[in-house]
Amino acid sequence: MSNPSKAGPTIGVFDSGFGGLTVLRRLLPLIPGAHYxxxxxxARLPYGAKSQQTIARYTxxxxxxxxxxxxxxLVVACNTASALAMAELKAGLSIPVVxxxxxxxxxxxxxxxxxxxxxxxxxxxxxxxxxxxxxTAATVQSHAYAQACEALGLKAYEKACPLLVPxxxxxxxxxxxxxxxxxxxxKEALAAAPxxxxxxxxxxxxxxxxxxxxRTLAELGHPLRIVDSATATAxxxxxxxxxxxxxxxxxxxxxxxDSVEKFQRLGSQFLGQTLPKVELIDLGG
Amino acid sequence: MSNPSKAGPTIGVFDSGFGGLTVLRRLLPLIPGAHYxxxxxxARLPYGAKSQQTIARYTxxxxxxxxxxxxxxLVVACNTASALAMAELKAGLSIPVVxxxxxxxxxxxxxxxxxxxxxxxxxxxxxxxxxxxxxTAATVQSHAYAQACEALGLKAYEKACPLLVPxxxxxxxxxxxxxxxxxxxxKEALAAAPxxxxxxxxxxxxxxxxxxxxRTLAELGHPLRIVDSATATAxxxxxxxxxxxxxxxxxxxxxxxDSVEKFQRLGSQFLGQTLPKVELIDLGG
Numbered sequence: 001m002s003n004p005s006k007a008g009p010t011i012g013v014f015d016s017g018f019g020g021l022t023v024l025r026r027l028l029p030l031i032p033g034a035h036y037x038x039x040x041x042x043a044r045l046p047y048g049a050k051s052q053q054t055i056a057r058y059t060x061x062x063x064x065x066x067x068x069x070x071x072x073x074l075v076v077a078c079n080t081a082s083a084l085a086m087a088e089l090k091a092g093l094s095i096p097v098v099x100x101x102x103x104x105x106x107x108x109x110x111x112x113x114x115x116x117x118x119x120x121x122x123x124x125x126x127x128x129x130x131x132x133x134x135x136t137a138a139t140v141q142s143h144a145y146a147q148a149c150e151a152l153g154l155k156a157y158e159k160a161c162p163l164l165v166p167x168x169x170x171x172x173x174x175x176x177x178x179x180x181x182x183x184x185x186x187k188e189a190l191a192a193a194p195x196x197x198x199x200x201x202x203x204x205x206x207x208x209x210x211x212x213x214x215r216t217l218a219e220l221g222h223p224l225r226i227v228d229s230a231t232a233t234a235x236x237x238x239x240x241x242x243x244x245x246x247x248x249x250x251x252x253x254x255x256x257x258d259s260v261e262k263f264q265r266l267g268s269q270f271l272g273q274t275l276p277k278v279e280l281i282d283l284g285g
Numbered sequence: 286m287s288n289p290s291k292a293g294p295t296i297g298v299f300d301s302g303f304g305g306l307t308v309l310r311r312l313l314p315l316i317p318g319a320h321y322x323x324x325x326x327x328a329r330l331p332y333g334a335k336s337q338q339t340i341a342r343y344t345x346x347x348x349x350x351x352x353x354x355x356x357x358x359l360v361v362a363c364n365t366a367s368a369l370a371m372a373e374l375k376a377g378l379s380i381p382v383v384x385x386x387x388x389x390x391x392x393x394x395x396x397x398x399x400x401x402x403x404x405x406x407x408x409x410x411x412x413x414x415x416x417x418x419x420x421t422a423a424t425v426q427s428h429a430y431a432q433a434c435e436a437l438g439l440k441a442y443e444k445a446c447p448l449l450v451p452x453x454x455x456x457x458x459x460x461x462x463x464x465x466x467x468x469x470x471x472k473e474a475l476a477a478a479p480x481x482x483x484x485x486x487x488x489x490x491x492x493x494x495x496x497x498x499x500r501t502l503a504e505l506g507h508p509l510r511i512v513d514s515a516t517a518t519a520x521x522x523x524x525x526x527x528x529x530x531x532x533x534x535x536x537x538x539x540x541x542x543d544s545v546e547k548f549q550r551l552g553s554q555f556l557g558q559t560l561p562k563v564e565l566i567d568l569g570g
Contacts, residue, residue, distance in 0.1 A: 043335065050328060050543055141546075166451040177469070180462050258335055261426075 008033030012071030020077025048138025083144030104229030293318030297356030305362025333423025368429030389514030
């Protein structure tokens with residue numbers, strides 16, 4: 001570790017907004033002795049509708065800021081950046097990088113025992129989809145989850161759910177309208193891919209509605225194993241770092257590139273605890 | 286007119302995305318002999334969450350592109366840009382500029398006869414809100430509609446409806462979920478401001494759900510006069526231009542600053558006719 005004065009490592013967590021706080025929330029108990037630096041590139045979000053070159057450029061400049069701040073590892077808690085900027089990040093940084101897509105997909109593979117991530121080398125033959133991926137329209141259009149599934153011998157059906165992020169951001173976490181929307185999306189997906197056995201929540205906002213997803217699947221008489229990328233990514237990050245026996249509480253600092261109002265207002269719900277001050281920074285562009 | 290070879294004027298129409306196509310749709314029959322150049326700054330949308338300086342800079346660079354392309358008048362079909370960049374546009378351009386907010390508010394004032402815009406000099410005393418403005422969260426936070434109402438002696442109640450844009454973009458124009466969401470928003474607004482008599486649709490996406498808004502108000506036993514900014518803005522623009530007796534059909538060209546997929550897919554619905562090719566341009570930033 002480059003910072004010998006601290007017991008635990010410094011971990012950079014990056015997202016285009018505050019959604020990645022659900023990943024940070026899972027990291028805190030798994031790597032409790034660490035210092036976390038979270039950056040939301042709110043000035044340039046959403047990444048989803050932008051070109052690959054633009055996304056890679058934005059992501060790399062954000063990641064370099066985190067490395068300059070002392071991050072010894074980068075967690076890319078953003079589906080779009082994970083899908084489209086990993087090669088540029090690995091080339092442009094000297095620290096290890098973990099994205100959200102591959103850990104999520106590995107966790108969605110058939111588990112040797114409940115909840116354990118499956119080794120990437122194992123394969124699973126299937127001609128019909130076994131994994132249902134719920135994600136934003138941009139993530140589905142990238143087919144990053146389907147391709148990562150294919151690399152593991154899994155077949156995925158990807159369902160775009162464009163209303164779920166706005167519903168979560170409206171705070172309608174346990175709301176009849178959100179239940180209606182979920183029922184429509186899940187019915188459409190299950191009609192198109194009735195063979196799926198695992199549901200992968202492929203968006204950082206979705207862990208907040210996991211209980212409602214579970215209830216809706218039960219109502220539809222189609223219970224599925226639910227895996228979320230946030231939890232799987234935190235687990236993958238904890239495997240990359242050497243084990244530390246620190247009993248210190250984690251510390252966090254937060255940065256955003258534009259108006260922090262929404263970040264501050266909704267962030268606490270995503271983090272599961274009160275969000276401290278968010279500092280505004282300028283990355284240009 | 287700087288382009289004597291043409292019978293009608295060249296009109297630039299600007300929005301951060303494709304929502305402003307509802308304004309262009311209203312312009313076509315009102316100024317039929319014109320040539321229209323539409324620019325959606327899709328690379329940098331949404332403007333709503335960005336700072337005033339950033340929005341003014343983006344808007345001015347977009348407007349200057351339209352002026353360079355020969356626009357003799359600019360219609361700012363974007364609520365955020367109309368709220369936050371009008372001073373910079375008027376200072377930085379040499380052509381007349383019409384935004385969406387003031388025409389919408391003028392049309393929401395008490396009409397001398399149905400549908401006629403009211404003169405800005407007249408005033409109307411009211412201590413209770415008479416105008417209900419539905420808009421995005423960003424537009425409501427700017428209070429641009431409330432301030433423009435106040436300048437005319439009108440009191441407005443602004444209601445943020447963050448789910449309506451995603452619902453329209455999902456294509457759920459006449460859908461039970463959209464009806465449920467509208468009922469929730471309208472009930473909340475009418476409980477808070479029971480004295481309103483006019484409803485102002487303060488977002489370029491909302492004209493597509495006007496029939497559903499009308500039906501929901503009737504169901505709630507609270508029919509209101511409905512005014513939309515798109516129609517009012519087109520009317521205001523037609524008043525700025527000298528009358529032309531052209532019988533030519535209007536011509537249009539379309540530009541966007543990033544991925545045109547969504548623009549192309551949804552644009553036809555907003556324009557009310559098939560959208561021709563959208564050309565990709567680079568404004569930097």
